[in-house]
Amino acid sequence: MGLFQKYLVNKNIFKNREVLRHSYRPNILPHRQPEINTIASILAASLKGETPSNILIYGKTGTGKTACVRYVADELEKASQETVIPCHVIHLNCEVIDTQYRVLAQIAKNLEDHDERPSDGTRSNIPFTGWPTDQVYMELKNLLESVGGVMVIVLDEIDKLVKKSGDETLYNLTRINSDLKDSKVSIIGISNDLRFTDFLDPRVLSSLSEEELVFPPYNAPQLCDILQKRGEDAFMEGVIDPPVIPLCAALAAQEHGDARRALDLLRVSGELAEREDESRVAEKHVKMAQEKIETDSMIECVSTLPTQSKVVLYSMLLLEHIGKKIFTSGEVLQVYREVAGTLDVDVLTNRRITDLVSELSMLGVINTRVVSKGRYGRTKEMWFDMMTNRIWEVLSKDQRLSRDTLIQLDTNRLKALVR
DNA sequence: ACTCCACCGGAATACTTGGCGT
């Protein structure tokens, strides 16, 4: 039996695991029909050759924004094939395509693919870089005119674009219609951040948000439906214990109503059951999955921390190691100075340490609480609430924090220090 | 060359309650 054979044997759990991934695009979107209808009714104008209103869509992660827009977009392109008006939709993720140049170039590139003119080999491919933005802009206009029809530009995670390169791009795009004769441009902006309009020029904002749409988070029963539907495609029949899906839904609903989170939970539960060679996914797997996802993200978070934060965290681990369950900022500071000195890294001041500590607290690695001790001043108490040995492991992966160098720190000395 | 941002620290100000004075 080959090395991988045994991993292929267990076919009892998943039918198609891909269905549970973020990248999967479902055909049915439960509980989003009103939103889909709204978007469709706005975009329908393009089938008559009119310019659809620009739309701004808000909603937290995992509320189905992107999925709905993509769905409507596909339908629109399909419908336009039966009319004389060509409608094209281009979907840009602004987290990746985050400068004006890249946005324009990407749109142009996409247009060239739609350009049905007989290619004479002189098509001007816009290079990835090098042209002045004006020229790309002109070229884009020419392309739009030659393709004609209606172009719907979806800017996903538009807040990222505005944050990184300002609203100039949006200003140009919203104005482009006035320079066009045979074609129309409509923009759909998708944002996770409800306050991102603060950074926008009022003119851009009013033009961009001719229509606004908010995607509310899913509640537990809705998540249940979603998981149910996907589960049918993803899992073999009958392998899921009845309470599993409601539990996943409930846990995710507690979080933020994030469907992505719920699907992760279900997928990881299935994977854990598979790994344990069990024939059914049970409640205990969901609980394990919940824990796994949590620690995984914690590990990811800790391992990407800047060095100084790691040193601070390390100091706290040392304090915990010598038997202190709860430590004060003063103690952490003293131990930190000791550790940082030993490690030959810059020793930051109190001021900075308090910042790092509150950052750690924000990330959920530690808990903190400010307490006033009357005559004895005011301090911040902090403590861990998860298995600290995982944090030890992660930290010791950092070369500078390998245990060998730190074992030199005499625990007795530390104990004396915090007294 | 210039701008922006992350990082840093100094100084001022805020906060809270046990202890002390009355």
Next chain:
DNA sequence: ACGCCAAGTATTCCGGTGGAGT
């Protein structure tokens, strides 16, 4: 018994700096 004070840090405000990006 009551109320103000002081300790000791949290927190805020602000200005400087070096590096990355353009």
